[in-house]
Amino acid sequence: MSSNSKSSLQIENVVKKFDVGEQGIWERLRREKRRHIRAVDDVTLEVAKGETLVVLGESGCGKTTLGRLIVGLEKLDGGRISYEGSEVKYVRDRGAVRGRLQMVFQDPSSSLNPYLSVSTCVAEPISKMGLRKQEVAAKVSDALKLVGMEFLFMARRTSDLSGGQKQRAAIARALISDPSVIVLDEPTSSIDVSIQAQILNLLVELQSLRDLTYVLITHDPNVAKFMADKIAVMYLGKIVEYGLPGDVLKNPKHPYTQALLASAPKLDGSSPEAIGGEPPSLINLPKGCRFEPRCPHAMPKCREREPSLLSRDNELVACYLYEEN
Amino acid sequence: MAGILDVENLSVDYATPSSVVHALRNVSLTVNEGEVLSLVGESGSGKSTFALAVSRLLPPNATLLKGGRVLFRGEDLMRLKKPQIRQVRGTGIFMIFQNVFLSLNPLMKIKRQVTEAINVRSKRAAEKLDKRGEESEVASILKSVRIGDAEDVMERYPHQLSGGQNQRIMLAMALAEKPSLLIADEPTTALDVTTQAQVLLLLKEIREKSKMSIIYVTHDLAVAASISDRIAVLYGGMVQEVGPARQILSDPKHPYTIGLIKSIPSKAKNEGPLEAIKGAFSWDDVGEVCAFAPRCPLARDACSKGIPALNQLDKTQIRCINYGERYEQ
């Protein structure tokens, strides 16, 4: 990835491990090493200011974990994430900078406390800044206006809102602290398609209005096509393809990207093409390429060592098919 | 029109603590033998209520209003008593749900559940199968839905398998029971795209082989596009447009259908904003006039004169004043 001087977000060799299995007293006595999975395994990305990076992948690929690492909700096990030069710290560490990185979660019903009012939820990011009540109320009102919600909503309980309204409130909450980077984890997956279009339009509008940098996580290639300035395709914790949406979506290089795009059902009624096999688990990773067991182009070399990202035609692909000999 | 399933004037109300919700209003649909009919709609459309009503699995706070008939092979399901319903369930009508744990018993091994399904069919056909025969049939059924390691999977419990595998096992049970009508309520919504593709292809194969009729409930037009013969679009508890799938997708007539198709992103953001349907569905809009009118770009005064009736246009039916000024009584 070429270093862009206008880089907003730098993600370098990021690793996140999760422990697997129990560790009771017996295991501790035998000093058994804790087994772990690498949900995010050596990921490097850069996002320029004001741009949208779409992370495209299915469940279990690590995209949600990556999103949480970017805002600091998870601790890094390796690598570094920095925003405009300064390091992003784990949320519970002292001195972690609040407010400049925000997140919009997938399920609006669980991301807003159903027992609290809209204004209490939206005001949360600025609630600890020592502002006066009127100032807070004014900011909440402004934020709601930005997302197209009326002032009347402020006193309502969040559980009274529809899915689309809840997501707008969640976006208002993300905006109220005037962030520069917003990570959106499948922001429209839990709402109706007709409302999704409204929300996507809103997000684009807000981005140009506030010069926001987005990291949008999704499994939907259509959403990726609309929103992305750059796309990174993830599979089992690794980036397998990276490039411009026009290239990645129209002429996918990596066999997984090809399979993913081919299996999406299309409005013209063409049959989705399915790849065989089960989505593998992160516990028993193959030694070589992680996609090899299901890959129609697998070669013997793929089983030996994992391919690293190669530069090819303005894209990055992790596949031996594109190795220059 | 005698199809395998003829629904006439089905209306369902739900009683909530604050009010009564008219989830389905005067819905009439026919499913022909061997055909796949998709019910497409978003929240509030009533599509799931339809599926539950036909399978007589409505929750206790639902009321089936008088005047509705659900004819399965000519017999009115609404009039059947419990033992007769059990006869119909299984080999007559089989239902699979979005949440697999609603269909699969988390406390029973897969082998036992598939065997149960086989037994239902055997009883129906008065066949008898011995233990070994049962096991090998379970294995072959699991293999037919492309479950690798069938012998291994048989001994497992649902929570030890993935969502995709469980959903395919449900389909396997459907195969085992050989129902005439399969009702699938958003079976792939919770699955990944690649897994969804596997399940959809499987459904298509099953249908080719067994000539099963399928009612497929989904919010995803593209999914409906890939497997349906006919599509019915629902909004506010009523059928708004119904007709051959190819026709509805290539030449949609109802403003809501058009809006739905346009809402699916098909371009990049720098080509302009998406053409979204304005506003949102609200139960307040469901009343004596067209429920979609508040959001409709083609709305005019005639829309508030009453609920538009279904107009027949070639092979499609459309409920919209712009295609015929007729109203429901």
Next chain:
Amino acid sequence: MAFLRNIRKLASRPSSMIGLVIVVAFYGWSLIEGVLQAAGELLQMPSLGWVLLPYSPYQYTLTNSLLPPSLIHFMGTDDLGRDIWSRVLFAAPTDAMVSILVIAGGILIGGLVGYPAGYFGKSVDEVNMRVTDLFLAFPALILALAIEATLGRAVTYAIIALVAVWWPSYARLVRGEALKIKSMKFVDAALLSGLSNFAIISKHIVTSSLNTLISYATIDLGNTILVYSILSFLGLGVPAPAPEWGTMVAAGLNEFPQWWWYAVLPGVVIAVIVIGSALLGDGLRDMFAGEL
């Protein structure tokens, strides 16, 4: 409070309404009578506490002893000719107070132990829950008896003993809620907003668990009265001649079964309140469940 919006659902169930009537009648009466009794003590006019009663709870007429229930003596009289119904009414405020204090104490201590256990997990959870298990290991009644026997016979000591026995179930309840709620994304959002752990627990975890806590506590009110009555039945209650439900039942057993009303009727009162609080709590739980 906002949670009363679904009150119609509660009203629609006859069992919940019966429970509500019983609970409100009991605590309402206890409040009024309790205030009168307290005022009476303060002003050195004990008869103030008898103003609303049909008879004085202490007035005895030996010739009237062991009269069956009738129109003039609603629950009959005891061996000393005292009107049982008046004594039942007079003793009510004590039970009401005990139940409220025990539940409050249980929630307070249980909350301090359980919320951090569920929220922080790991070592905090282990330590707190093992202490909880320790208390739970003792059969409730035996522990309460032991504590009170050590401290002495007084309502205050009975309350302390009961709180010691009651808090562990609240600790468990609250821990479960905390575990469930901490995985909600709004807790992540609160972390991102810079809220401290304490703020998150009080603002989000406690508020989200209130519904469960309230329904459970309501059902529990009856239980505390029952156990307190058992304690006084076993002789650890307020000393004679002050009326106390449990003590009355114990005394009544001497006259059982011929003069059955002495032992049975106060017991019936206890049973009615236990059932009433259970019905109400059940109704509240359904009302909350339909909320969201």
